[in-house]
Structures are given as C-alpha cells and as structure tokens.
Amino acid sequence: xxxxxxxxxxxxxxxxxxxxxxxxxxxxxxxxxxxxxxxxxxxxxxxxxxxxxxxxxxxxxxxxxxxxxxxxxxxxxxxxxxxxxxxxxxxxxxxxxxxxxxxxxxxxxxxxxxxxxxxxxxxxxxxxxxxxxxxxxxxxxxxxxxxxxxxxxxxxxxxxxxxxxxxxxxxxxxxxxxxxxxxxxxxxxxxxxxxxxxxxxxxxxxxxxxxxxxxxxxxxxxxxxxxxxxxxxxxxxxxxxxxxxxxxxxxxxxxxxxxxxxxxxxxxxxxxxxxxxxxxxxxxxxxxxxxxxxxxxxxxxxxxxxxxxxxxxxxxxxxxxxxxxxxxxxxxxxxxxxxxxxxxxxxxxxxxxxxxxxxxxxxxxxxxxxxxxxxxxxxxxxxxxxxxxxxxxx
Ligand code: SF4
Numbered sequence: 174x175x176x177x178x179x180x181x182x183x184x185x186x187x188x189x190x191x192x193x194x195x196x197x198x199x200x201x202x203x204x205x206x207x208x209x210x211x212x213x214x215x216x217x218x219x220x221x222x223x224x225x226x227x228x229x230x231x232x233x234x235x236x237x238x239x240x241x242x243x244x245x246x247x248x249x250x251x252x253x254x255x256x257x258x259x260x261x262x263x264x265x266x267x268x269x270x271x272x273x274x275x276x277x278x279x280x281x282x283x284x285x286x287x288x289x290x291x292x293x294x295x296x297x298x299x300x301x302x303x304x305x306x307x308x309x310x311x312x313x314x315x316x317x318x319x320x321x322x323x324x325x326x327x328x329x330x331x332x333x334x335x336x337x338x339x340x341x342x343x344x345x346x347x348x349x350x351x352x353x354x355x356x357x358x359x360x361x362x363x364x365x366x367x368x369x370x371x372x373x374x375x376x377x378x379x380x381x382x383x384x385x386x387x388x389x390x391x392x393x394x395x396x397x398x399x400x401x402x403x404x405x406x407x408x409x410x411x412x413x414x415x416x417x418x419x420x421x422x423x424x425x426x427x428x429x430x431x432x433x434x435x436x437x438x439x440x441x442x443x444x445x446x447x448x449x450x451x452x453x454x455x456x457x458x459x460x461x462x463x464x465x466x467x468x469x470x471x472x473x474x475x476x477x478x479x480x481x482x483x484x485x486x487x488x489x490x491x492x493x494x495x496x497x498x499x500x501x502x503x504x505x506x507x508x509x510x511x512x513x514x515x516x517x518x519x520x521x522x523x524x525x526x527x528x529x530x531x532x533x534x535x536x537x538x539x540x541x542x543x544x545x546x547x548x549x550x551x552x553x554x555x556x557x558x559x560x561x562x563x564x565x566x567x
Contacts, residue, residue: 210528218527222248225534233537234268236261236283238275239472240493240522245274245530254472255279256335256354259286262293270294270537273546274525278305280546281339285553285560293546294537296529300521302336304457307427308380310340312405316377316425317348319409323417325375330365333379333559334358336429341379343552346559350377353563355456355471358388360566366421375420377403380427387456387463389422397460402426431519432457435491439513440465443489447510453478454491454512462491472496479504494518 211218226233226248236258237249246252251261255275262271263286271293273280277300284293320326331350333341342352349368353361365376378385382402389395399421403410406426417423435458443450453468453475463469468478475492482488484506490497491512501509511517536543548556 210532213526213528218531222527222531222534225531225538228538229270229534231267233270233272233534234262234265235272236274238279238522239496240519241274241525242495242523244527245525248530249274254354255282259283262291263287266291272296272533274530276300276302276521277546278302278336278338281548282335284546284548285339285556292542294533294544295546296533296544297524298544300524302521304336304381304427304429305338308337308341308425310344313341313344313379316403316405316410320417323414325417328369328373329375329377329423330368331377331379332361332365334381334384337380339548339552339556342556342559346555350559351562351566352559355384356473357563357566358384359392361563362388362393364566375423377423379425381429381457382424382426383428383459384456385422385424386460390460391463391469395421400424429457431493431517432491433459434517435459435462435512437461437465442514443510443512447487447489450487450489452489452512458491476500479507479509482507
C-alpha cells in the first residue's frame with residue numbers, strides 16, 4: 174500500500190484515469206498536480222530543468238525507464254528497466270531525492286529498495302501501469318480463497334512479475350513466492366517448481382498471463398494445456414476445481430496494453446513487406462506472436478541484440494515505440510522498424526513529460542517535496558522478502 178504526498182490518499186482498485194486531470198479523492202492516480210505546471214510551449218523548459226537539476230546537485234538522482242520520452246531521458250542520470258533502476262537508486266544513498274521517470278509500481282519498488290532517508294518522487298501521479306492495475310490486493314486475496322477451497326493452495330507458489338503493485342509483491346512474499354523480471358522469469362519458475370513435494374507444485378503467475386505462458390511453454394517445455402487462466406472478474410476465476418487441480422500454471426488474466434497489440438498479422442505483414450527481416454519481440458507479447466518471432470527477450474536483450482547485429486541486417490521490433498525509435502537511431506547502419514503498422518506508445522509512461530519534470534525539479538529545488546511515493550512498513554517488509562528471493566535465484 175502506498176501514500177502519495179502531499180495528498181493524503183490511498184490507492185484503490187479503481188480504473189486508472191488515463192488521460193484526465195480530474196481529482197479523484199479515492200485514488201492517488203488521475204489527480205492534478207498540486208502546483209502550476211509550466212506550459213509545454215515554454216521555450217525555456219530545457220534550460221529550467223537543467224538549472225533546477227544543477228541547483229539540486231548530488232541531492233537528486235533522476236532515473237529514466239527505457240520507455241520514457243527523449244525529452245525526459247536527456248535528464249536521466251541512469252536509464253534501464255524497472256529493476257535495474259531501483260537497484261541503481263539503492264546504490265546512491267547520498268541522493269535524498271530519487272525522481273523516477275517511469276510508472277507508479279516502479280517508484281514503489283524504488284521506495285522498497287532505498288533507505289528511509291531517500292524520498293522517491295513520481296513526476297506525474299497519474300503515471301500508472303494498466304497491467305499492474307489488473308491485479309488488486311482484494312482480487313488476489315479472493316483468488317487465494319478460491320485456491321484454498323479447491324484444496325490446492327498449499328501446493329501453490331506465487332511468482333509475480335516486477336510489473337505489479339507493492340501489495341501484490343507483499344502477497345507474494347507472504348505466501349513463499351518470488352518476484353521475477355522478463356530476464357529471469359525462467360529461473361524464477363524453475364525455483365518455484367523446486368519448492369514443496371516434487372511434482373506437485375503449481376505456480377500462480379501474476380499479473381501478466383503472456384510472460385507466464387510464454388516462459389512455461391516456450392522456455393520450459395510445458396504444454397498450453399498445463400496452463401489455465403484465472404479471470405478475477407468471474408466467480409471462482411472462471412475455473413472448475415478439476416481445472417485448478419490439473420493445472421501446473423495458474424495464469425492471472427492480466428496483460429500489457431502495449432505489447433498485447435502485436436498480432437500474428439503484424440508478424441506476417443512485416444515478413445511480406447521486408448524480406449529477410451528478423452522479428453524480435455518482448456515476452457509480454459501474445460503467445461502466437463512469440464511463437465512466430467525469431468528472437469524473444471527482455472528490453473535489455475533487445476538492446477544488446479541490436480548492438481551485436483551485423484550492419485545491413487533488418488529488424489522488426491515488438492516493444493514500446495520510444496525504445497524502438499531510440500534503438501533505430503542508435504543503429505543507422507541497420508534497418509530497424511516497429512513491428513506494428515500503427516504507432517503505439519505506452520500512454521501512462523508518456524505522461525511524464527518535460528513540464529512535469531521541470532515542475533518536479535523546481536519544486537524540489539525550492540524545498541517542496543512533491544508527489545512522494547511511499548510504501549508502508551508492513552507491505553515493504555513482505556515485498557522485500559519476495560524481491561530478496563529473486564535476488565537469491567541461482
Ligand atoms: S508498457 Fe505495458 S507493462 Fe510497461 S508500463 Fe506500459 S502498460 Fe505497463
């Protein structure tokens with residue numbers, strides 16, 4: 174559970190107010206900035222951000238997720254995926270303010286991993302993640318009751334993707350499970366299936382069904398029939414007791430709205446348009462897309478693969494557009510295209526723009542702590558347990 178400062182509000186399972194600036198007193202997302210945002214057309218924005226950052230000096234450390242806009246990334250002290258960024262922040266205890274240019278669950282993870290003296294700030298509180306919002310604490314507690322009633326809960330080890338709220342990470346820690354990233358999902362599942370009586374363990378994979386299914390089937394040789402889909406909007410998850418008892422992987426019905434857009438048609442189209450193209454996709458894509466791709470891997474894997482690719486090679490990449498554009502710009506000697514014909518940014522990641530960053534840095538430079546993301550102690554201790562299990566994975 175988190176609290177946002179200075180607004181004394183609690184997170185709720187309510188849908189994210191994606192583009193609005195309305196104030197929802199029950200949600201920390203979709204709220205207005207409590208100050209005056211500079212105008213996006215202010216020609217001095219870059220200079221203002223630079224000046225405020227300079228004034229703050231070592232007191233501030235700006236993290237930029239790979240999917241952030243260029244206008245924001247230029248001010249990042251470090252870039253990376255969510256877990257790398259949280260660890261980078263923890264390795265900088267002298268930085269009092271951690272400005273996280275990313276989304277809400279990432280700022281929560283940074284707060285969990287940093288010291289009590291470090292304050293994690295999200296420049297726009299409406300920057301949530303639609304995937305993380307698809308699994309709420311209440312829904313997951315209800316799911317555990319369903320598993321208990323079906324007589325399988327004792328065999329279940331939860332494995333939660335990094336892209337989940339602190340509440341879900343805490344649930345995972347409390348029930349003997351681990352967190353995973355898209356880079357180590359196979360290692361996390363291997364570890365989970367080694368827990369308990371050999372051959373009896375089941376995994377509850379939260380909240381991204383695609384990463385869970387792709388890892389189980391593509392990397393671990395399970396069949397699609399070993400996986401069932403738990404739908405939190407249906408009674409008993411839409412599953413019978415028998416289905417739960419027979420399953421090895423119980424996949425939560427969540428997905429990424431960006432990676433979920435790529436389809437088999439996108440793959441077939443690009444192969445027709447660009448003969449000899451290599452299709453490289455993120456494992457948050459649907460199973461049929463992953464099955465049809467040439468290469469599959471995390472954001473870091475995508476960057477490294479392009480770095481190592483020979484000049485003249487052709488690539489269609491299925492991940493967030495800001496990253497694809499940066500990778501394409503970094504490799505003018507290679508043909509790099511977006512896998513889908515229509516553009517697709519992550520709309521919530523894109524909420525962090527230069528005006529929000531300027532407002533945040535100037536507020537901090539004036540001594541006003543804004544948009545702090547804090548995870549309460551109990552949630553933090555169980556979430557940390559799950560994160561530490563991940564760090565200890567072989
Ligand atoms: S790209 Fe997908 S998983 Fe990542 S923040 Fe956006 S909605 Fe969430």
